[in-house]
Amino acid sequence: xxxxxxxxxxxxxxxTLLQAITDDGTGAAAIFTGMVRGITERGDPHQTTYLEYEAxxxxxxxxxxxxxxxIRARWETVQGIVIVQRIGRLYPRTPTILIACxxxxxxxxxxxxxxxxxxxxxxxxxxxxxxxxxxxxxxxxGEYHPTPGE
Amino acid sequence: MSPxxxxxxxxxxxxxxxxxxxxxxxxxxxxxxLKSLLIQxxxxxxxxxxxxxxSINHEYRFDEDPIPPAAExxxxxxxxxx
Numbered sequence: 001x002x003x004x005x006x007x008x009x010x011x012x013x014x015x016t017l018l019q020a021i022t023d024d025g026t027g028a029a030a031i032f033t034g035m036v037r038g039i040t041e042r043g044d045p046h047q048t049t050y051l052e053y054e055a056x057x058x059x060x061x062x063x064x065x066x067x068x069x070x071i072r073a074r075w076e077t078v079q080g081i082v083i084v085q086r087i088g089r090l091y092p093r094t095p096t097i098l099i100a101c102x103x104x105x106x107x108x109x110x111x112x113x114x115x116x117x118x119x120x121x122x123x124x125x126x127x128x129x130x131x132x133x134x135x136x137x138x139x140x141x142g143e144y145h146p147t148p149g150e
Numbered sequence: 151m152s153p154x155x156x157x158x159x160x161x162x163x164x165x166x167x168x169x170x171x172x173x174x175x176x177x178x179x180x181x182x183x184l185k186s187l188l189i190q191x192x193x194x195x196x197x198x199x200x201x202x203x204x205s206i207n208h209e210y211r212f213d214e215d216p217i218p219p220a221a222e223x224x225x226x227x228x229x230x231x232x
Contacts, residue, residue, distance in 0.1 A: 034232045053231070054159065054160065055231070056157065056159055056205075056224055056226065058208055059205055059208040059209075059224065060231075062208045063208075085231055085232075096232065097231070097232050118232060121231060121232055122229065122230075122231060122232045123229070124210075124229065125229060125231050126159065126203075126205070126224075126226060126229050126231075127229055127230070127231025127232075128159060128160040128226070128227065128229060128230050128231065129230050129231070130160075139160050139161045139164075139227065139230075140230040141160075141161070141227045141228050141230055142227070142228035142229045142230040143228055144228055144229070145203065145228060146203065146210040148210070148212060150210055
């Protein structure tokens with residue numbers, strides 16, 4: 001079944017994407033979407049006016065395909081995979097990322113597969129966000145340093 | 151000789167004050183050697199470029215890796231998508 005990976009400026013259309021990774025044998029879809037959080041309470045409490053996302057597009061698309069391959073290598077029961085990252089200026093309550101995995105049944109690893117997808121994306125897919133706050137702006141930096149072969 | 155295309159993203163782009171540039175590099179130049187050259191040209195990169203991530207032709211590469219002819223090299227901080 002299909003693997004869909006893309007970087008887009010456009011709104012993420014869940015229904016259309018889900019349709020594309022579903023067939024008559026599909027009984028479960030695990031869907032994760034990340035959102036722009038306007039009010040952060042955990043850690044350093046602050047407000048976010050908007051996030052500005054940018055990508056190194058050709059490498060990001062290649063690494064998204066790699067994440068999908070890693071999912072398939074770990075969960076043979078996964079049927080379809082969607083990994084879509086939205087970029088540009090995104091305001092609170094907006095979905096920024098969609099990871100969806102489909103399978104015949106819910107108990108064969110789809111939840112774990114989608115979780116792996118978002119965690120892995122945040123490690124190796126070259127996308128960055130600048131956080132614009134009421135009193136200034138700063139680049140958000142990750143922590144993960146890939147090793148040879150990643 | 152084919153020039154090497156060099157790209158910067160996020161904080162690295164701000165410090166470099168450019169998104170992209172091209173350089174003629176001697177054959178066998180490594181990522182570490184390119185970082186040194188860039189810091190000589192653009193001192194604002196010092197302190198950041200040494201520890202950032204690097205890629206050659208869309209694959210992660212490391213200080214000791216040589217840069218092949220006509221490559222696209224990118225420098226950027228640890229990723230923060232999602």
